[in-house]
Amino acid sequence: xxxxxxxxxxxxxxxxxxxxxxxxxxxxxxxxxxxxxxxxxxxxxxxxxxxxxxxxxxxxxxxxxxxxxxxxxxxxxxxxxxxxxxxxxxxxxxxxxxxxxxxxxxxxxxxxxxxxxxxxxxxxxxxxxxxxxxxxxxxxxxxxxxxxxxxxxxxxxxxxxxxxxxxxxxxxxxxxxxx
Amino acid sequence: xxxxxxxxxxxxxxxxxxxxxxxxxxxxxxxxxxxxxxxxxxxxxxxxxxxxxxxxxxxxxxxxxxxxxxxxxxxxxxxxxxxxxxx
Amino acid sequence: xxxxxxxxxxxxxxxxxxxxxxxxxxxxxxxxxxxxxxxxxxxxxxxxxxxxxxxxxxxxxxxxxxxxxxxxxxxxxxxxxxxxxxxxxxxxxxxxxxxxxxxxxxxxxxxxxxxxxxxxxxxxxxxxxxxxxxxxxxxxxxxxxxxxxxxxxxxxxxxxxxxxxxxxxxxxxxxxxxxxxxxxxxxxxxxxxxxxxxxxxxxxxxxxxxxxxxxxxxxxxxxxxxxxxxxxxxxxxxxxxxxxxxxxxxxxxxxxxxxxxxxxxxxxxxxxxxxxxxxxxxxxxxxxxxxxxxxxxxxxxxxxxxxxxxxxxxxxxxxxxxxxxxxxxxxxxxxxxxxxxxxxxxxxxxxxxxxxxxxxxxxxxxxxxxxxxxxxxxxxxxxxxxxxxxxxxxxxxxxxxxxxxxxxxxxxxxxxxxxxxxxxxxxxxxxxxxxxxxxxxxxxxxxxxxxxxxxxxxxxxxxxxxxx
Numbered sequence: 001x002x003x004x005x006x007x008x009x010x011x012x013x014x015x016x017x018x019x020x021x022x023x024x025x026x027x028x029x030x031x032x033x034x035x036x037x038x039x040x041x042x043x044x045x046x047x048x049x050x051x052x053x054x055x056x057x058x059x060x061x062x063x064x065x066x067x068x069x070x071x072x073x074x075x076x077x078x079x080x081x082x083x084x085x086x087x088x089x090x091x092x093x094x095x096x097x098x099x100x101x102x103x104x105x106x107x108x109x110x111x112x113x114x115x116x117x118x119x120x121x122x123x124x125x126x127x128x129x130x131x132x133x134x135x136x137x138x139x140x141x142x143x144x145x146x147x148x149x150x151x152x153x154x155x156x157x158x159x160x161x162x163x164x165x166x167x168x169x170x171x172x173x174x175x176x177x178x179x
Numbered sequence: 180x181x182x183x184x185x186x187x188x189x190x191x192x193x194x195x196x197x198x199x200x201x202x203x204x205x206x207x208x209x210x211x212x213x214x215x216x217x218x219x220x221x222x223x224x225x226x227x228x229x230x231x232x233x234x235x236x237x238x239x240x241x242x243x244x245x246x247x248x249x250x251x252x253x254x255x256x257x258x259x260x261x262x263x264x265x266x
Numbered sequence: 267x268x269x270x271x272x273x274x275x276x277x278x279x280x281x282x283x284x285x286x287x288x289x290x291x292x293x294x295x296x297x298x299x300x301x302x303x304x305x306x307x308x309x310x311x312x313x314x315x316x317x318x319x320x321x322x323x324x325x326x327x328x329x330x331x332x333x334x335x336x337x338x339x340x341x342x343x344x345x346x347x348x349x350x351x352x353x354x355x356x357x358x359x360x361x362x363x364x365x366x367x368x369x370x371x372x373x374x375x376x377x378x379x380x381x382x383x384x385x386x387x388x389x390x391x392x393x394x395x396x397x398x399x400x401x402x403x404x405x406x407x408x409x410x411x412x413x414x415x416x417x418x419x420x421x422x423x424x425x426x427x428x429x430x431x432x433x434x435x436x437x438x439x440x441x442x443x444x445x446x447x448x449x450x451x452x453x454x455x456x457x458x459x460x461x462x463x464x465x466x467x468x469x470x471x472x473x474x475x476x477x478x479x480x481x482x483x484x485x486x487x488x489x490x491x492x493x494x495x496x497x498x499x500x501x502x503x504x505x506x507x508x509x510x511x512x513x514x515x516x517x518x519x520x521x522x523x524x525x526x527x528x529x530x531x532x533x534x535x536x537x538x539x540x541x542x543x544x545x546x547x548x549x550x551x552x553x554x555x556x557x558x559x560x561x562x563x564x565x566x567x568x569x570x571x572x573x574x575x576x577x578x579x580x581x582x583x584x585x586x587x588x589x590x591x592x593x594x595x596x597x598x599x600x601x602x603x604x605x606x607x608x609x610x611x612x613x614x615x616x617x618x619x620x621x622x623x624x625x626x627x628x629x630x631x632x633x634x635x636x637x638x639x640x641x642x643x644x645x646x647x648x649x650x651x652x653x654x655x656x657x658x659x660x661x662x663x664x665x666x667x668x669x670x671x672x673x674x675x676x677x678x679x680x681x682x683x684x685x686x687x688x689x690x691x692x693x694x695x696x697x698x699x700x701x702x703x704x705x706x707x708x709x710x711x712x713x714x715x716x717x718x719x720x721x722x723x724x725x726x727x728x729x730x731x732x733x734x
Contacts, residue, residue: 084497093493096645170467174641232374
């Protein structure tokens with residue numbers, strides 16, 4: 001829920017519409033393999049983090065997701081490495097994405113949690129389908145916890161992204177897409 | 180919504196319960212160290228450690244009328260053998 | 267079983283592996299029956315990597331691991347002793363531990379409640395007095411424990427076979443190298459800890475694709491990793507053409523494929539032309555302060571090793587583990603066509619946090635299923651495996667001819683080892699040779715002790731340094 005009492009219902013709905021459209025646009029860029037356009041949506045100071053999800057005992061769920069401070073994650077990086085990934089795919093020689101997989105990002109359950117100046121904290125769920133070569137299929141389902149920042153150039157930039165993938169042992173041989 | 184299979188389940192659970200003559204379900208998971216419990220065999224025991232596995236308590240026997248030699252010994256108590264929490 | 271070991275269909279296993287000619291049938295990489303034999307013949311006998319003592323620092327700490335297809339628990343009991351148990355209740359087989367790691371007083375089965383102490387003893391049996399009436403001796407029903415376990419400078423290894431040689435004998439000439447892998451960068455024993463947790467992911471390929479080719483297949487790099495340099499993931503960033511590996515100081519050495527064919531171990535190793543350790547070369551241009559730490563560490567190590575000739579610093583330990591100073595790679599068989607790959611990252615235990623962080627981030631962007639380098643390996647192993655299952659495909663053997671017949675010995679430079687040119691398939695042929703021996707053996711008595719075998723040339727020749 002929005003906490004600012006001055007925010008009118010209309011403004012709230014318009015913001016939600018704007019955020020949703022931005023997330024759908026981002027997903028479409030990835031699905032259309034417009035990686036250069038996608039990386040342009042990434043803030044210079046982004047923290048892009050996909051922790052590993054542990055099986056832990058009841059009462060110790062705070063240990064479920066690996067920490068970016070000291071532990072190993074699937075992804076735990078900034079824009080420099082993300083941009084390196086884009087350059088690598090764009091060589092046409094990155095064999096795990098050459099030829100390209102067919103990937104579809106379904107984004108749903110968009111919920112704005114907080115507006116703080118020019119930043120918006122927003123959660124969304126994703127369902128990502130990957131079909132590779134003939135019959136290789138990988139499914140990635142989970143939630144993203146984003147901080148989006150207003151930007152003159154691209155309307156919004158992704159300033160922080162926590163990706164909670166709902167898997168323990170990774171069931172795909174690689175993760176060759178972005179979330 | 181209750182179904183026929185639910186009823187069957189409940190019935191078989193009841194039979195299982197009666198087989199061990201359980202009167203009530205005591206959730207032992209959160210019993211702290213120092214708690215005192217009454218066991219089915221009449222012993223009174225103090226919880227020395229709780230593995231929080233829902234099944235067992237590590238206990239020290241405080242009273243054992245049937246076998247006084249057990250007093251002071253360490254043991255493990257299974258959940259259905261814990262019939263009351265004294266303190 | 268014996269009949270199966272001796273022959274597969276109308277052909278013997280030995281006929282599928284012709285190491286003299288470098289021809290290996292695809293059958294041994296794809297056949298379900300052969301795979302099931304491997305689980306018995308290889309994975310219940312060989313010493314396998316379990317984990318590291320740093321994963322379980324305190325009494326009651328545990329972490330799950332694997333031996334072959336099966337899950338085991340590495341646990342430190344309340345008397346501070348390490349154990350490795352099969353994760354299965356002796357009553358009806360349920361997993362007694364379904365957490366990845368943690369700390370516990372007991373492992374209690376969620377099925378009927380049998381409960382095991384951290385030392386494996388069965389300590390809790392519901393209705394024990396009332397129903398068993400003293401007929402069952404609990405001491406006979408503890409968790410199944412490995413036949414032998416070894417804490418090797420902090421790394422933990424185990425085997426299900428009490429007839430296996432000691433771990434150090436199993437390592438043979440690789441014992442010293444394995445020891446150094448678990449040293450910190452200043453050359454101190456037991457100097458590392460593992461980052462938590464380990465990567466675990468499934469690759470649709472037979473375990474031997476990564477297991478037999480890694481650190482024995484330098485020929486793959488130029489093509490498989492064609493795209494990596496543009497990403498500039500190395501610690502030096504864009505410098506040196508964006509190379510993914512750290513910069514190294516020039517130090518007179520020659521790289522070889524190096525192996526112990528009679529044991530199956532091997533790696534890409536260097537023989538240095540002078541004693542000591544190479545000086546440190548600055549490489550962490552992307553992050554301040556890291557070079558200062560590693561340079562200081564290296565100087566301490568150089569002092570310790572100044573009079574000692576060093577051979578290499580990575581080792582593939584037969585059958586399915588590769589150990590290196592900053593990464594441990596394990597390929598668990600999961601099914602004939604699926605490998606569960608595990609990856610653990612050692613780091614200097616005493617390193618400052620910012621060094622640990624930098625090294626950790628480098629390893630994450632380098633390797634594993636999301637690493638920029640290794641994602642392309644997975645694709646190749648996956649579809650090499652898939653394209654080898656066909657009836658017609660299996661008529662065409664794999665070619666392991668690279669460097670066959672050109673191996674040699676250098677007892678002065680690398681005692682006990684067999685060498686070949688730095689790009690060869692000597693290590694892969696060694697692993698296949700040991701594989702065949704394990705698959706045919708009735709017990710460890712048939713495969714250890716071993717007599718030194720001549721390199722595949724058939725005759726050892728003395729190497730002339732640097733001419734290869």
